[in-house]
Amino acid sequence: MVEASPERRRTAPALSDADRGLEQERDTAAIAVQDRLWNTVVWNDPINLQSYVVHVLRTHFGYDRQKAERLMLQVHHEGRAIVSTDPRESAEGHVQAMHAFGLNATLEQQEG
Amino acid sequence: MAHSFVPRLDGRYMCRLDQDERNVFAQVSTEVVQLIRWDLRMDADDDSQAARPGLASDDPLARLEAEHAADQQVSAPRDGAVRRLFPSAFPDDDRAADEFRRFSQTSLAEGMIETLNTVIAALGAHELSPDEELVLDAEQADHFVRAITTIRLVLADRMGLKNDGDFEALQLLRSNQIDVTEKEDEDGVASLDFLASLYEFLSWLQESLVRAMSAGLR
Numbered sequence: 001m002v003e004a005s006p007e008r009r010r011t012a013p014a015l016s017d018a019d020r021g022l023e024q025e026r027d028t029a030a031i032a033v034q035d036r037l038w039n040t041v042v043w044n045d046p047i048n049l050q051s052y053v054v055h056v057l058r059t060h061f062g063y064d065r066q067k068a069e070r071l072m073l074q075v076h077h078e079g080r081a082i083v084s085t086d087p088r089e090s091a092e093g094h095v096q097a098m099h100a101f102g103l104n105a106t107l108e109q110q111e112g
Numbered sequence: 113m114a115h116s117f118v119p120r121l122d123g124r125y126m127c128r129l130d131q132d133e134r135n136v137f138a139q140v141s142t143e144v145v146q147l148i149r150w151d152l153r154m155d156a157d158d159d160s161q162a163a164r165p166g167l168a169s170d171d172p173l174a175r176l177e178a179e180h181a182a183d184q185q186v187s188a189p190r191d192g193a194v195r196r197l198f199p200s201a202f203p204d205d206d207r208a209a210d211e212f213r214r215f216s217q218t219s220l221a222e223g224m225i226e227t228l229n230t231v232i233a234a235l236g237a238h239e240l241s242p243d244e245e246l247v248l249d250a251e252q253a254d255h256f257v258r259a260i261t262t263i264r265l266v267l268a269d270r271m272g273l274k275n276d277g278d279f280e281a282l283q284l285l286r287s288n289q290i291d292v293t294e295k296e297d298e299d300g301v302a303s304l305d306f307l308a309s310l311y312e313f314l315s316w317l318q319e320s321l322v323r324a325m326s327a328g329l330r
Binding site for chain 2: 104
């Protein structure tokens with residue numbers, strides 16, 4: 001599940017140049033920390049049943065059958081799939097949940 | 113004779129397992145609990161803790177720090193099967209992986225053990241059922257489906273399954289060999305044939321339970 005990125009605050013037109021500079025710095029810092037999203041990656045393994053992987057994706061993420069099956073097949077054929085993209089703390093929670101279900105999952109920073 | 117899981121009209125799930133099947137299922141569950149506890153050193157001696165410097169320090173801050181450090185002690189898995197149960201969350205970043213392990217491994221392990229114990233209890237509770245029925249509610253079904261995965265992962269490690277198709281290859285070899293009915297060889301080590309039979313049985317059981325549970329999902 002991709003969460004919407006926080007909107008950048010617009011600099012109010014009444015701000016002085018000095019204030020504007022400070023706003024920009026704060027915005028950049030906020031974006032750098034908050035906008036960094038992390039992928040929960042599930043890896044293929046030769047043990048888990050395809051039906052079980054679909055079950056996990058539907059149960060934990062609430063995905064419908066089609067989405068869960070599409071992701072499962074991607075794991076199966078490509079060796080891995082990004083099953084969710086979230087802020088770091090949520091992503092850590094998803095990876096823990098995947099491990100609790102016996103899936104092999106890792107975290108990686110979202111590209112770009 | 114086993115009958116795989118089917119959904120019931122009351123929202124629960126039913127299967128039929130005879131006494132031998134329950135015993136084997138409960139036994140392997142118990143062994144997996146023991147493996148996890150032992151490999152992750154979850155029952156470390158109080159003696160070994162007391163030997164740590166700082167715990168007996170006169171300085172209260174040093175004592176506090178030592179206690180905190182002792183609480184933070186998390187043993188990385190050593191056994192191959194256990195390493196698979198508790199995989200690294202950051203394969204390219206040792207420091208992040210260690211940190212993740214430190215804050216998540218213990219609760220993950222305790223959850224797995226609680227799940228296996230729930231299964232053992234459910235299997236034992238139906239001991240006197242004449243028609244061999246085992247009925248699970250939704251919460252128990254969730255524990256069963258997770259526990260079966262945990263056990264299958266351990267069995268797979270013991271059988272050396274590494275890639276897609278390995279179990280099928282093993283089945284082919286078994287079908288061409290003399291049937292081995294003993295559960296253990298002279299050294300008491302579970303035979304490959306036994307592991308494979310158990311693995312197959314649990315796969316079949318899990319498939320039916322997942323199917324029954326998904327009948328309830330919209």
